[in-house]
Every structure is written in C-alpha cells, then in structure tokens.
Amino acid sequence: MKKEEVPQDGDNLHEGTFKQIFYAVDNAGSYVQVSSVGWEPENVALGQAWEEVNKKVEEARRRVLAGEVSPIAYYMEKHLMEIPLLASYVGKFQWQVKRHLKPAVFNKLSDLMLQRYATAFKVSIAELKHIK
Structure with a gap:
C-alpha cells in the first residue's frame, strides 16, 4: 500500500483518541510508518464485537440481579x-x-477476599457487592 492510500476513515470507535500504525511505501519506495485513524470495515467489525460484549455484560447483570450468579460474573464479563x-x-x-x-x-466471603476481587476489577467492595 502506498503512503497516500492508508485509510483515514475518521468515523471510528476510538473517536479519534487512538491511532494505528501502518507500514506503507513512500515515493522513494521505502517502507515508512504512517498513522491512521481507522477504516470502515474495521470499524464495522469492532462495532459488532462490542455489541456482543455489551449483550453478555447485560445478561450477566440480569443473572446477578435474579440471584443466579454472584456479582463476580458481571465484573468478569x-x-x-x-x-x-x-x-x-x-x-x-x-x-x-x-x-x-x-x-x-x-x-460468605471475607472482607479480605472481597478486597482482592475489588482490586482485580478496580472497584470498591461496595460496588462489587451491589450491581446497579
């Protein structure tokens, strides 16, 4: 791919906060690094993947609120x-x-064990115990 052909579709999931590095050929025929804000097929695929992740998170949340699993399942998802x-x-x-x-x-978990889980999920013990 030539340097000028590196995709720059600004409508990406990163909202312009992340850029990717691609290798492209410049006018002299050398490989150079070129930053890109993304391209449409990648954005569509990532959007679909995140929709699936969000469905799993919501299903885990529902199961926690129904008393089927502990809040750990929600935070894992x-x-x-x-x-x-x-x-x-x-x-x-x-x-x-x-x-x-x-x-x-x-x-029945101890506060020490709850703190380990809370630390792993980067939440407080109170947040770990009570899913909104």
Whole structure:
C-alpha cells in the first residue's frame, strides 16, 4: 500500500483518541510508518464485537440481579476476563473462583477476599457487592 492510500476513515470507535500504525511505501519506495485513524470495515467489525460484549455484560447483570450468579460474573464479563485470569489475579485456584460465582458462597466471603476481587476489577467492595 502506498503512503497516500492508508485509510483515514475518521468515523471510528476510538473517536479519534487512538491511532494505528501502518507500514506503507513512500515515493522513494521505502517502507515508512504512517498513522491512521481507522477504516470502515474495521470499524464495522469492532462495532459488532462490542455489541456482543455489551449483550453478555447485560445478561450477566440480569443473572446477578435474579440471584443466579454472584456479582463476580458481571465484573468478569465487563472486564473481559475468564476464570483462569481472574484466579491468577486474586491468588486462588480456578475451582475456588468458580465456587465464588455462587451467590451463597459469595455472600460468605471475607472482607479480605472481597478486597482482592475489588482490586482485580478496580472497584470498591461496595460496588462489587451491589450491581446497579
């Protein structure tokens, strides 16, 4: 791709806050770095992906409010985390994190354990316990 052909579709999901680096050929035939604010196919794909993520977050929120799962499930979806990653953040085995997804078990967690989860999700304990 030539330097002048690098896409600059300003209608992107980053709202102009992020730029990507592409390598393109300049007039001398050398590869150079060219920044781009995005291009339409990428923006469409990212938009669809984020719609799916938001649906999963909302479904997790609904399940928490219905008492089916603990708030940990909501924050895992919101932060795009899987059990292995969260377990490593809070210093627990995966099976323990799975147990903490049960509301009855979550309600008995110590303040120390709640603080570990709150730190992992970058929220307060109060926010962790009470989903809006």
